[in-house]
Amino acid sequence: xxxxxxxxxxxxxxxxxxxxxxxxxxxxxxxxxxxxxxxxxxxxxxxxxxxxxxxxxxxxxxxxxxxxxxxxxxxxxxxxxxxxxxxxxxxxxxxxxxxxxxxxxxxxxxxxxxxxxxxxxxxxxxxxxx
Numbered sequence: 001x002x003x004x005x006x007x008x009x010x011x012x013x014x015x016x017x018x019x020x021x022x023x024x025x026x027x028x029x030x031x032x033x034x035x036x037x038x039x040x041x042x043x044x045x046x047x048x049x050x051x052x053x054x055x056x057x058x059x060x061x062x063x064x065x066x067x068x069x070x071x072x073x074x075x076x077x078x079x080x081x082x083x084x085x086x087x088x089x090x091x092x093x094x095x096x097x098x099x100x101x102x103x104x105x106x107x108x109x110x111x112x113x114x115x116x117x118x119x120x121x122x123x124x125x126x127x128x129x130x
Contacts, residue, residue, distance in 0.1 A: 005067035009089035010060035014051040020093065020123060023055065024048045027065050030099070035072035042102040043075075047086065049095035052117065056090050075101050079111040093120045 027045040034041050045065070049056075064085070068078060079099040086095055095115045101108065 003063065005069065006060070006063045007067050007085070008060060009064050009085060010057040011054035011090045012057055014053055014055050017051070017053055020050050022048055022050055025056075025058070025061065027061075030065055030068065032068040032078050033070065033072040034104070035074055038072065041075065041104065043099045045079075045082075045100070046098045047082075047095070048098075049086065049090075049092040052091055052093045054090040056086060075099065075109050075111050080113050083113040083115060087115050091117070093117045094122070 025047045027047065030043040030045045032041050032043075033039065047056075047061075065082075068082075071078075073081070079097055082099075083095060083097040086092070086097070092115070094117065097113050099111045101110070
């Protein structure tokens with residue numbers, strides 16, 4: 001296999017750092033292991049962030065997400081760990097990771113973790129005509 005999972009998140013310069021714009025990346029194939037039973041857990045994750053100076057490179061994000069496949073972590077822990085690593089890699093103005101896990105024991109947990117750069121506040125919402 002020429003491509004392997006990795007914990008390294010690569011970045012590139014934000015092409016428009018003077019503007020707040022939302023980058024939304026859907027990651028529908030996340031897997032990790034239940035730390036109690038060892039059974040696989042599956043999630044559809046969405047990373048939404050407003051970059052500052054750097055953006056996350058997509059192939060490295062895919063390989064990073066893949067790196068959790070054999071790790072046993074609770075849903076809350078893995079969601080927060082991923083968000084922490086994204087923040088450490090690219091220092092965004094804002095980031096939100098939504099992790100919608102598949103059914104386990106009759107429950108569908110969704111974990112949402114957010115980060116705001118100190119001092120950053122969003123601009124006013126734009127209301128478009130109907």
